[in-house]
Amino acid sequence: MADANYKKITMDGLWNNNPATVQILGLCPLLAVTGSVVNAMGLGLATLVVLMGSNACVSLIRNYVTDAVRLPAFVMIIAAMVTVIEMLMQAYTFELYQILGIFIPLIVTNCTVLGRADAFASKNGVLPAMVDGMMMGAGFLVVLLLLGGMRELIGQGTLFANMQLLFGPVAANWEIDVIHNYGGFLLAILPPGAFLGLGLIIAGKNVIDKRLKDAQKARASDEPKVSRRVRTTGKVS
Amino acid sequence: MSLISSTSPHTTGKTDTGAFMRQVLYATLPGLAVLTWQFGWGSVINVLWAVLVALLSEAAILKARGRPLGFYLKDYSAVVTAVLLGLALPPTAPWWLTLIGVSFAIIVAKQLYGGLGMNPFNPAMVGYVLLLISFPAAMTRWIAPGQTPEPAQSWQLFLGQAGVDGFSGATPLDTFRTWAGNASELSGHAILHGQFAGLGWEWVNLAFLLGGLYLLARRIITWQIPAAFLLGVAVPALIASLVDPVRFAGPLFHLFSGGTMLGAFFIATDPVTAATSRLGRFIYALLIGVLIWVIRSFGGYPDAVAFSVLLLNLCAPFIDYYTQPRTYGHRKANRGVGS
Numbered sequence: 001m002a003d004a005n006y007k008k009i010t011m012d013g014l015w016n017n018n019p020a021t022v023q024i025l026g027l028c029p030l031l032a033v034t035g036s037v038v039n040a041m042g043l044g045l046a047t048l049v050v051l052m053g054s055n056a057c058v059s060l061i062r063n064y065v066t067d068a069v070r071l072p073a074f075v076m077i078i079a080a081m082v083t084v085i086e087m088l089m090q091a092y093t094f095e096l097y098q099i100l101g102i103f104i105p106l107i108v109t110n111c112t113v114l115g116r117a118d119a120f121a122s123k124n125g126v127l128p129a130m131v132d133g134m135m136m137g138a139g140f141l142v143v144l145l146l147l148g149g150m151r152e153l154i155g156q157g158t159l160f161a162n163m164q165l166l167f168g169p170v171a172a173n174w175e176i177d178v179i180h181n182y183g184g185f186l187l188a189i190l191p192p193g194a195f196l197g198l199g200l201i202i203a204g205k206n207v208i209d210k211r212l213k214d215a216q217k218a219r220a221s222d223e224p225k226v227s228r229r230v231r232t233t234g235k236v237s
Numbered sequence: 238m239s240l241i242s243s244t245s246p247h248t249t250g251k252t253d254t255g256a257f258m259r260q261v262l263y264a265t266l267p268g269l270a271v272l273t274w275q276f277g278w279g280s281v282i283n284v285l286w287a288v289l290v291a292l293l294s295e296a297a298i299l300k301a302r303g304r305p306l307g308f309y310l311k312d313y314s315a316v317v318t319a320v321l322l323g324l325a326l327p328p329t330a331p332w333w334l335t336l337i338g339v340s341f342a343i344i345v346a347k348q349l350y351g352g353l354g355m356n357p358f359n360p361a362m363v364g365y366v367l368l369l370i371s372f373p374a375a376m377t378r379w380i381a382p383g384q385t386p387e388p389a390q391s392w393q394l395f396l397g398q399a400g401v402d403g404f405s406g407a408t409p410l411d412t413f414r415t416w417a418g419n420a421s422e423l424s425g426h427a428i429l430h431g432q433f434a435g436l437g438w439e440w441v442n443l444a445f446l447l448g449g450l451y452l453l454a455r456r457i458i459t460w461q462i463p464a465a466f467l468l469g470v471a472v473p474a475l476i477a478s479l480v481d482p483v484r485f486a487g488p489l490f491h492l493f494s495g496g497t498m499l500g501a502f503f504i505a506t507d508p509v510t511a512a513t514s515r516l517g518r519f520i521y522a523l524l525i526g527v528l529i530w531v532i533r534s535f536g537g538y539p540d541a542v543a544f545s546v547l548l549l550n551l552c553a554p555f556i557d558y559y560t561q562p563r564t565y566g567h568r569k570a571n572r573g574v575g576s
Contacts, residue, residue, distance in 0.1 A: 187371040196345070 006131055013135025019112040020143035020198070021205045026110040029103045030144060031194040035155070038162050040148025041141070042096045043103060045166075046085050048137025050107050051116060053081040055133030058121040074117045075108070082107045096165040112140060147197050155189035157182025254353070258313035260457045261503065264448035265320055268499065271444035272324065275437045276380040277404075278391040279328025284320050286332060286395070287339045291319035294343040302348070314353045318342055321361040321503055325496060325543070326368070329378045329405060331397035337371075338364035358550045359510045362543040369543065377539075381406025382428060382437035409435025410495045410539040413486050417534075420483045434493035442493040449502025458506040461515055462522040466501035467492060469526020477534065485534055497529070500542035510550045517553075517560035525549045 019025045026047070033039045057077045065073045086104045089097040097104065107113065116136050121129040153159055157179035163171035187193050272280040295315040299306050319339050326335060342364030350356045369376045380386065384404045386394065393399035407415070409428050413435075416422040423429060431439045452458045470491050477485035491497065496504075505511060505522050512521035525545045532541030563569045 183372075185371055186373075187367055190370065192370075 006128070009128060009132050010135045013132065013137075013139045014142065015139070015205075018139040018143065018205075019115075019136050020140055021202045023112070023115070024202075025112040025115060026140060027198075029106060029110060030140075030147070031191065031198065033100055033103050034144055034147040034151055034194055034197075035189050036152040036162070037145060037148045037160050038096065038165055039099060040144040042089070042093065042100055042166050043107075044137070044141030044144040046089065046104060047107055047110060047113070048134065048141055050078065050081045050085055051113055051133035051137040051140075052130050053084075053133075054078045054113055054117055055121040055129040056126055057081070058117040059124060059126045059129035062122045070122060071114075071118070074114060074122075078113050078117065079108050093166055099165070112136060143198075143201060146201060147194065150197050150201075151188045151193050153178060154185050155187075155193065156184055254312040254314065257457055258317045260452065260455055261317050262313065262320060264452045264457075265324060265445075265503065267444040267447045268324060268441060271440045272328065275382065275385065275441060276328040277386040278388045279330070279380070279386070279394060280324060280326075282391060282395045283326050283328065283330055283335055284323035287319035287323035287326075287335050288316050290336055290339040291315040291343050294340045295348070298344050298348040302352075304352070309352065312353065315343055315347075318347065318360045318364075321499075322364050324499060325361065325365050327376065327379045328391065329380065329394045329401045330375065332395055333397070334368060334372060334375055338368045341367050354509055356509060357553075358547055359504060359507050362504060362546050362550075365543045366547060369538075377411070378405040379408050380404045408495065408539065409438050409490070410533060413490070414533070414539045417486075418484045423483065429490075434490045438495065439493045442498040445498035445502060449498060452502060452506075458502065459515070459518070461518040462506045462511060463501040465519045465522035466505050466526045467497070469523040469528075470497060470530050471526075473527055473530045477530075491530060491533065495533075495540035496542040500525070500529070500546065504542060504546055505549075510546075510553065512553045512556045512560070514557060514560045514562050516562075517556045520560065521549050521553055521556050524552070 013019075017023060020027075020030055029043055029047070033043045054074070054077050058074055061073070061077075082105060085107070086097075089100075089104060116132060120132045124132070149159060152161065157177070159176040159178055160171075161175045163174040167174075188197070269280060269284060292310060292315060295310060296306055299309055319342075322339055322342060323335065326338065342360040346358055346360040346363035347353065347356045378401045381404065384406065386404050390399060390404075394401060394404075407428070409431075412426050412428050413423070416426065428436045430436065433439055434442070449458075449463055453460060453463070471488040474486065474488040474491040478487040486494075501522075505525055512518050525542075528545035528548060529541045532538060532544060538544070559572050561570055561572075
């Protein structure tokens with residue numbers, strides 16, 4: 001597939017087929033680590049890199065692995081990629097690595113990664129596969145950040161606290177104390193806050209989609225109709 | 238002679254939702270009165286503020302959903318939710334606590350699921366649990382018996398301008414949970430030894446029992462739910478207290494402490510979220526009662542009406558499925574593995 005449609009790949013990853021809000025994949029890490037922006041960003045970036053790497057490798061071997069053994073092969077590749085990321089995080093962002101804990105190795109079981117490997121990378125060339133991995137990872141990262149921001153803001157009244165865990169001492173004073181003397185709203189930090197937050201994000205996306213569709217329909221209906229048909233409902237369509 | 242012919246149904250009683258809900262409101266009045274007598278005007282302020290918040294939230298979201306305002310506001314369901322939540326909140330609750338709880342109950346727990354009749358969970362209890370797990374400190378500040386604040390002090394507590402240290406104290410359930418197993422401490426705390434149950438709380442529960450009996454007499458609720466609920470609390474409490482009276486409180490103490498009576502007659506009987514068949518309702522409420530006793534005796538929280546009701550709300554469709562009554566002229570439906 002030489003003429004890969006990069007615009008479509010990008011739109012699919014970020015919006016139309018977003019792994020978190022449309023495919024509803026990878027919910028376990030999504031709900032578990034989005035208590036703050038820094039946690040969300042750490043896990044989101046790790047997932048993005050794994051997705052790009054695994055998609056590229058899978059795409060490279062796609063013509064040499066038979067269908068029967070493809071899934072074990074993909075999982076091995078993904079596990080190798082995750083191990084690399086895990087060791088990198090252990091080396092450079094050790095505190096964040098400790099906070100995220102089991103959810104870094106668990107990226108192996110993130111359905112988004114295996115899903116993209118099987119659905120896209122195993123049927124496309126290296127470059128489109130990498131772009132797809134990047135865009136899917138970016139779509140996942142954006143939702144993670146949104147949810148992490150919502151939960152941190154409502155739960156603790158801050159934004160971007162502890163960013164130095166990820167970006168080093170430069171980011172030590174990035175924290176924005178949005179609401180002073182905030183007592184804290186525990187629910188947002190606890191797991192129910194994650195479920196409620198994700199539900200609201202998905203609902204918001206659906207509302208926007210519906211508005212766009214309605215606007216499109218309104219534009220289309222300006223054109224003269226060729227034929228009309230009366231239904232038994234009495235409505236003319 | 239004229240023959241009047243009309244089609245069925247031939248009943249003439251009023252069955253509109255609003256009339257039922259108003260009866261429930263009247264039935265909470267004795268409980269509210271005793272709460273005020275024991276703990277000051279905080280509960281009245283809570284209830285009035287909660288009703289205001291509930292009506293505003295309901296109106297706002299009805300408008301957003303494009304529903305007729307007057308029709309839905311007049312069914313009093315939002316008012317009942319607000320009153321029940323207001324009664325369950327501690328009288329020291331500041332205004333923002335009630336605001337968050339009631340608006341969450343109406344907007345998320347009720348209207349986002351589709352409004353009255355569509356909500357799987359009791360909205361008042363969802364609001365209560367939200368507050369309990371989010372603000373554990375503010376939600377456990379009950380007034381100690383005999384420390385009743387003046388009306389002006391209640392108002393200041395509501396505005397969040399006064400400290401609660403002078404008034405607040407552990408409830409009987411709290412005290413028993415802290416000292417369970419310690420005989421000398423248990424006999425030393427006056428709050429555990431009222432006329433027949435915990436000090437102060439015995440009258441509150443008695444008043445809610447009175448209101449509940451009024452609802453039974455007016456046939457707003459049926460006997461299955463309250464009876465099974467109280468049985469579920471009392472029977473395990475009786476057995477356990479006979480075995481080890483120092484470790485476990487007696488049935489009378491459990492029945493007349495915390496939210497038992499409010500839960501049995503006003504919360505668990507919500508027709509939307511309870512099971513619907515007679516047998517189903519009995520099982521549903523019995524399990525709520527047992528769960529309350531289990532959590533009170535072994536769990537991390539002193540009282541458990543809200544948690545138990547929500548858990549059994551979740552089970553209500555399942556209970557209904559297995560307790561569907563036989564339709565006349567048909568065989569009993571074959572359900573499950575046993576039959």
